[in-house]
Amino acid sequence: MLRTPAPAESQTVASAGRTVAFGVYGHSSGAPVVLFPGTPGSRFAGRMCQDWAEDAGCRLIVPDRPGFGGSPFQPGRRLVDHAGDVAAICEHLGIKQFAALGISGGTPFVLACASLMPERVTAGAIVSGFFGLDTLVDPSAYAEEQRTHLEEVRKNPETTRASYDQAREMLSILDPMEMVRQQVADSPDWIKLSVDEDSSFAQASHEYLVEALRQGADGAVQEMALATQPWGIDLARVAAEIRFWHGGKDQNPRVHVEAYIRALPHASISWHEDLGHFDCVFLLPEVFAWLTEKHGGAATKPQAGAAEPN
Numbered sequence: 001m002l003r004t005p006a007p008a009e010s011q012t013v014a015s016a017g018r019t020v021a022f023g024v025y026g027h028s029s030g031a032p033v034v035l036f037p038g039t040p041g042s043r044f045a046g047r048m049c050q051d052w053a054e055d056a057g058c059r060l061i062v063p064d065r066p067g068f069g070g071s072p073f074q075p076g077r078r079l080v081d082h083a084g085d086v087a088a089i090c091e092h093l094g095i096k097q098f099a100a101l102g103i104s105g106g107t108p109f110v111l112a113c114a115s116l117m118p119e120r121v122t123a124g125a126i127v128s129g130f131f132g133l134d135t136l137v138d139p140s141a142y143a144e145e146q147r148t149h150l151e152e153v154r155k156n157p158e159t160t161r162a163s164y165d166q167a168r169e170m171l172s173i174l175d176p177m178e179m180v181r182q183q184v185a186d187s188p189d190w191i192k193l194s195v196d197e198d199s200s201f202a203q204a205s206h207e208y209l210v211e212a213l214r215q216g217a218d219g220a221v222q223e224m225a226l227a228t229q230p231w232g233i234d235l236a237r238v239a240a241e242i243r244f245w246h247g248g249k250d251q252n253p254r255v256h257v258e259a260y261i262r263a264l265p266h267a268s269i270s271w272h273e274d275l276g277h278f279d280c281v282f283l284l285p286e287v288f289a290w291l292t293e294k295h296g297g298a299a300t301k302p303q304a305g306a307a308e309p310n
Contacts, residue, residue: 009046010070015088021070022089026053026060031295032098033058033288034086034113036106038130039227040164040212040220042069045103047204049284056288061098063089065109067219069211079108079226080233083116090120099123099291100240103281104130105223110242111233111260118239123294125287127245128280129260130252132227136259146251150228157225164217171213176206186249187279194282241266241294245283247275 009023025046026033033053037045043062046053053060065082066074074081086109090098099122102110107129114121131137133154139147152159177195180202184191195201213220242264244257248271261267272280 009043012070013088013092015085018066018074018085019070019072020085020088021064023062024059024093025050025062026058027056028059030054030057030059031292032090032093032095033060033291033295034089034098034100035060035062036065036082036100036102036109037062037208037212038103039105039223040068040167040209041065041103041105042208042211042214044069044204044208044211048201048208048281049288052285053288056285057292058288061089061093061095065219065223067215067222069214073215073218073222077222077226079223079231080112080116082109083112086113087117087120096120097122097295099125099295101125101127101287101291102129103127104277105227107131108134108227108231108233111231111235111238114238114240114242115234116237118237121238121240123240123291124238124242125245125291126242127283127287128250128252128277129244129246129257130227131256131260132224132231133229134227134231136263137256138259141253141255143251153224154228157221157228160224161217161221164213164220167209168213168217171206171210174206176202180205183278186276188274191279191282235260235263236265238264239266241268243267243290244269245280245287246271247277247280248273249276250280251277 012019012021021043023043023046035045043064046060046062063085064071066077097120100110100113107126110124110126114124133150177199180195184195246257257269
């Protein structure tokens, strides 16, 4: 939701010879939180939660991953490579430590940053986590239709292109409010009421997806392919506390969340039995408050040899 315009939502920085686009939202001097939206996703995710972030005292930084929004496609990239882009953004903005937040397809990027930059990441939150076919995933725990889809993507990533092309075409004619109402058709009444009372959320959601697919489907096809392969993230190196917000009606089963909780040194779950995958987005005010608290505590007590807090 966006009460006030974002201060700087179309910035760029150089990273390994490429251009990375990003936006900054929320509280201008608040606790830095890097947000990794789902797949497909764009920096305009900040428009959807600008006010929630500001109310919680978060300075929200949202990068466009390669092939999305304003960041050019990057052939041959790995999921872990995005941590270098985040480091470049933080250097540009003078941020020494930050909390990380991933939603759905943004899951691996929280874990990659926390593993590769343990001295910089103060806490991590994963909302409606998506784990693809990473090595900790038990494919048999998925519903048959989803398991079959992911296995087909792993064999032939191009199978997803038509659906992304169709989504891009539909976005050009869909009414934003109708689009979001369809997404929350089976949601609890309090979520439906929230959508109906604030048309700006639907508008921001629509703009977020339009921007995500502005370059076409290449970024999304590539990222789904990467998600169905081993991620290559050393979870044992993650020093920050990681907390998962997950719904009982999410198509991504709880057993996968629990597998990551066991593998991470410090992890926990906030379980919501009556919520589905999209529903958990409406828990972001709680998530931002948790990240702000955790960042403040971690940043006042840096690890030996770690960077001084922002």
